[in-house]
Amino acid sequence: MTVTEIAxxxxxxxxxxxxxxxxMAVFVGFMAFVIVIALNTADAAEATSGRAMSLIAQLAxxxxxxxxxIAGYLAIVGERRAGSxxxxxxxxxxxxxxxxxxxxxxxxxxxxxxxxxxxxxxxLVAATIAVPDPVNAAGVLGSIVxxxxxxxxxxxxxxxxxxxxxxxxxxxxxxxxxxxxxWDALAALTYQAVTGALPGLKVEAWYFLFLRIxxxxxxxxxADGFVTGPISDFFVWGxxxxxxxxxxxxxxVANRVRGPLPFYLTEWFAAATLLMWGVVPAIIGYxxxxxxxx
Amino acid sequence: xxxxxxxxxxxxxxxxxxxxxxxxxxxxxxVVKEGEVYGFLGPNGAGKSTTIDMLLDYARPxxxxxxxxxxxxxxxxxxxxERVGILPEGYGLYDxxxxxRNLEFAIEWQDAADDPATLLDRVGLDAxxxxxxxxxxxxxxxxxxxxxxxxxxxxxxxxxDEPSSGLDPNGIRLLREIVREESDRGTTVFFSSHILGQVExxxxxxxxxxxxxxxxxxxVEGLREAAGAKSTLELTVDDPAAVAIGDHDGVADVSxxxxxxxxxCTDSRAKATIVAALVDQGHDIVDVxxxxxxxxxxxxxxxxxxxxxxxxxxxx
Numbered sequence: 269m270t271v272t273e274i275a276x277x278x279x280x281x282x283x284x285x286x287x288x289x290x291x292m293a294v295f296v297g298f299m300a301f302v303i304v305i306a307l308n309t310a311d312a313a314e315a316t317s318g319r320a321m322s323l324i325a326q327l328a329x330x331x332x333x334x335x336x337x338i339a340g341y342l343a344i345v346g347e348r349r350a351g352s353x354x355x356x357x358x359x360x361x362x363x364x365x366x367x368x369x370x371x372x373x374x375x376x377x378x379x380x381x382x383x384x385x386x387x388x389x390x391x392l393v394a395a396t397i398a399v400p401d402p403v404n405a406a407g408v409l410g411s412i413v414x415x416x417x418x419x420x421x422x423x424x425x426x427x428x429x430x431x432x433x434x435x436x437x438x439x440x441x442x443x444x445x446x447x448x449x450x451w452d453a454l455a456a457l458t459y460q461a462v463t464g465a466l467p468g469l470k471v472e473a474w475y476f477l478f479l480r481i482x483x484x485x486x487x488x489x490x491a492d493g494f495v496t497g498p499i500s501d502f503f504v505w506g507x508x509x510x511x512x513x514x515x516x517x518x519x520x521v522a523n524r525v526r527g528p529l530p531f532y533l534t535e536w537f538a539a540a541t542l543l544m545w546g547v548v549p550a551i552i553g554y555x556x557x558x559x560x561x562x
Numbered sequence: 563x564x565x566x567x568x569x570x571x572x573x574x575x576x577x578x579x580x581x582x583x584x585x586x587x588x589x590x591x592x593v594v595k596e597g598e599v600y601g602f603l604g605p606n607g608a609g610k611s612t613t614i615d616m617l618l619d620y621a622r623p624x625x626x627x628x629x630x631x632x633x634x635x636x637x638x639x640x641x642x643x644e645r646v647g648i649l650p651e652g653y654g655l656y657d658x659x660x661x662x663r664n665l666e667f668a669i670e671w672q673d674a675a676d677d678p679a680t681l682l683d684r685v686g687l688d689a690x691x692x693x694x695x696x697x698x699x700x701x702x703x704x705x706x707x708x709x710x711x712x713x714x715x716x717x718x719x720x721x722x723d724e725p726s727s728g729l730d731p732n733g734i735r736l737l738r739e740i741v742r743e744e745s746d747r748g749t750t751v752f753f754s755s756h757i758l759g760q761v762e763x764x765x766x767x768x769x770x771x772x773x774x775x776x777x778x779x780x781x782v783e784g785l786r787e788a789a790g791a792k793s794t795l796e797l798t799v800d801d802p803a804a805v806a807i808g809d810h811d812g813v814a815d816v817s818x819x820x821x822x823x824x825x826x827c828t829d830s831r832a833k834a835t836i837v838a839a840l841v842d843q844g845h846d847i848v849d850v851x852x853x854x855x856x857x858x859x860x861x862x863x864x865x866x867x868x869x870x871x872x873x874x875x876x877x878x
């Protein structure tokens with residue numbers, strides 16, 4: 269089975285890369301630093317393990333895509349430029365096997381890296397504040413891993429689609445900025461174009477669907493159920509017309525949508541969205557890779 | 563069945579914004595017979611590697627088609643890689659892994675039962691080197707390792723793209739030995755090079771590629787004869803009218819201009835015997851000039867022909 273052969277070799281090769289473990293160390297170090305600072309300055313009563321997990325999830329919005337993209341954007345294009353793809357394809361591996369193998373290999377690398385990183389961070393929370401609720405901790409960890417796998421898929425897709433390292437990097441950074449910064453504004457402006465007004469406290473359900481197409485928003489929606497308090501956006505445009513005195517309770521998605529919550533705003537759907545991000549970009553990347561010269 | 567057969571194989575690279583499109587391989591009809599050692603010669607940029615890339619499905623033909631061991635290169639690429647050992651141009655190995663690990667992966671990928679130690683020994687890499695990461699290897703060591711990887715699973719056809727690049731003289735000798743051994747076992751070897759001397763010693767037939775077209779296909783002997791055929795001898799003698807060598811072996815033509823005699827030979831070895839014969843006849847030879855087309859010159863003529871009309875003829 270050549271797919272697993274490629275995946276295994278890729279995993280072995282990536283694990284030897286010091287950069288990956290370096291990034292993880294930075295991730296854990298930064299998490300620890302921010303958690304300790306934030307919780308020490310906050311009121312002692314508010315410093316709960318649930319709040320800490322919320323902070324972890326919030327930071328993960330930036331760090332997880334960054335780690336996954338860095339670990340994956342060279343998966344195929346790097347081998348293409350270095351010429352090892354010429355060796356790999358010289359054996360009975362098809363290009364489909366290569367993309368699939370790389371997808372599995374990098375997803376496994378990301379899953380392992382993020383699991384270890386999250387466990388270490390959770391250990392820090394347990395040591396400094398309180399032992400987090402195991403179910404919620406597992407939920408946050410699972411969300412982070414799934415989020416990482418989604419961006420590993422994006423990274424491998426980019427890597428298969430382009431011919432140079434520079435283009436791969438530009439696409440990776442561009443996509444990250446779009447989802448981190450631009451997407452919310454795009455959703456709000458689309459909402460205005462369709463309904464004639466910027467989104468207010470009560471909105472049409474499809475507005476949230478639009479938002480949650482973004483893997484970052486999907487992650488937020490998924491992890492939200494496992495932490496205390498909301499996970500705020502990384503970058504807030506302030507385009508939503510929300511009255512100042514709105515309570516956090518009124519701000520939940522369930523309360524902002526009229527009528528019962530549609531299936532596409534459930535946590536399950538958010539998880540499925542992340543899985544889709546893990547697969548679809550890789551398929552698109554493969555179709556370009558299949559027909560191109562090395 | 564031919565080991566390699568291309569039919570009007572063409573590769574055109576589309577031009578960019580300001581660059582014109584380039585036809586790297588132009589309607590190439592190439593036949594490599596089973597069991598032969600075929601030297602694929604041409605200067606840098608002639609289209610050798612592009613041709614090989616298409617044989618291995620690293621690049622897709624613009625038009626035309628190619629078959630390797632009877633399999634179509636586009637639709638049956640996997641069947642080809644199972645049976646062919648490849649040393650491609652511009653390859654890279656896994657730098658972080660040891661030489662041995664790279665080779666083990668190749669054996670595993672090919673589903674072969676080869677012993678890594680035997681293969682390493684064949685290409686002259688010792689065990690200590692094999693246990694170092696490939697990142698520490700010299701170009702020559704890397705090339706030896708890549709050759710070992712190409713030999714995995716005793717392929718029916720070996721495709722070697724510029725295999726001697728980076729090799730020291732010992733390495734080149736070893737490469738020749740391996741090509742001969744493989745050929746003796748019945749393996750077809752397709753061997754590209756821009757240096758004639760390196761294919762001359764091992765190849766049964768040579769094809770010369772220039773600007774994407776095959777300009778000559780012949781045995782090395784045939785090429786040597788073609789090179790020898792038009793060598794000339796120019797003698798300055800005191801009495802040209804008295805020179806009588808028209809019936810000498812290997813003389814094709816004699817012309818006299820002033821006190822210079824110009825003799826065209828079909829066999830370059832005739833030049834020495836002609837000079838000896840004239841000395842025997844009592845001629846006073848003032849000066850001897852000889853021009854012979856070496857294989858290198860012949861190669862240069864074939865491959866520069868389109869660019870330099872003055873040199874289109876074999877040097878006379």
